[in-house]
Amino acid sequence: MSVPTVARKDFEDAVRSQMLWSMTGLLVGLIVLIYGAVRYFEGSAPADELAAILALPMQVIVPLAALIVGYMAIVGERRSGSIKILLSLPPTREDVVAGKLLGRAGVVATAVLAAFAVALVLGLVLFGEVAVGELFGLAVATLLLGFAFVGIAVGFSAAVASRGRAMAGVVGTYLVFLGFWDVFVGGIYRFATGAFPPGIIPMDGRIEPWALALQRLNPMEAYGVVASGLMDQQVFPLTLQFPIGVNVVGNEPLEDVVIGEVPFYLSEWFSAVVLLAWFVVPVALGYLRFRNADLG
Structure with a gap:
């Protein structure tokens, strides 16, 4: 039960540190801005086109937010020294990496789902209709994209020993993809x-x-x-x-x-399998480095 315990604690820490609320507020604010602008300037828009408009800003915000959420997951514990206390308890290094991955993925999933729930409500309130199928499909794809970048970030966080290297790794990777x-x-x-x-x-x-x-x-x-x-x-x-x-x-x-x-x-x-692979493979590679790392 160590992995769920680590994941739950990590998620709760994200809530207390305002990480979850910041990401949720950013995504919700973005959707409110887009829907409000369409309503103000256009008056109305086909529901399916309105859902498609969200695809581009989601590609901008969600990967960056996921990288920010994940890149300090493990290296932050190493910098503060709390990793030694955590590993003195039942969780193993493998449990810590897996738990951190699930905890940070939970943060991203909560923020994304909250944002699309707001989009659903705003579509009904402002335009009187919602393309539920298109909105649901985009939400699923966006979750997979967010998970992929969480995996990349946590993988770097597990593989390196300093915040600077973790940040350089995730920023460099993002620029390569972009x-x-x-x-x-x-x-x-x-x-x-x-x-x-x-x-x-x-x-x-x-x-x-x-x-x-x-x-x-x-x-x-x-x-x-x-x-x-x-x-x-x-x-x-x-x-x-x-x-x-x-x-x-x-x-x-x-x-x-x-x-x-x-x-x-x-x-x-x-x-879709490719996106799931980005969620798992970088973390597995990062764990191989973290498994034998000297934690001082």
Whole structure:
């Protein structure tokens, strides 16, 4: 029972430290601002389009908030020395890492669900209708995105011994996902095939399916795929686009984009698996470092 105990204590600490309330207030305030602006300037909007509007700001706020929530989860305990007291009790190092992951994920989940509950109410109050299916689909995709970045942050927090290194790790990772991932994949494509990936606006060629799979390993890209599938409308990932990158976006069927048959790993459900992998794998790697770390 040590993991649930650590998770519950961590969640309660987040409540006492205002971490939960700050993130919830930020997301709720964002939704109130967006819905209020649409009501004021437009008067009304189709319910499904109103839900889709939330996808972009959620991609901006939720990953950053999740990284802030998670990056001090373990390294903060090491800096204060409380990790020694915690490990002198029944929890093992594995319990601490798993409990911290679940506790911080609980903070993100509570804030995201509260924000979408407010969106549901505001949609009814201000516009008289709500696209429940689209709003629910976006909420699920946003939860998966938040969990992915919590996993990344807690993984760094477990792997390093200082706040500065943890912060550098999460900030650097976020910047890679935001601005350099497609360039990285484009470079691999150039090395493997002798040419840069074709663009599709307009489509000027087909792309190797493995390159598109590499692109979707970026959690921002995976979020776009999952949210688009669950909402039944296009959600564009928040990434910078470069001419040499893999810029496969839009509504083209994959059969018209990739070379050969569409493999299973380009399915929408596999992108959900990618997001869950980002929740688990970085933490597992961080634990391997933390397991034998000298805690002083």
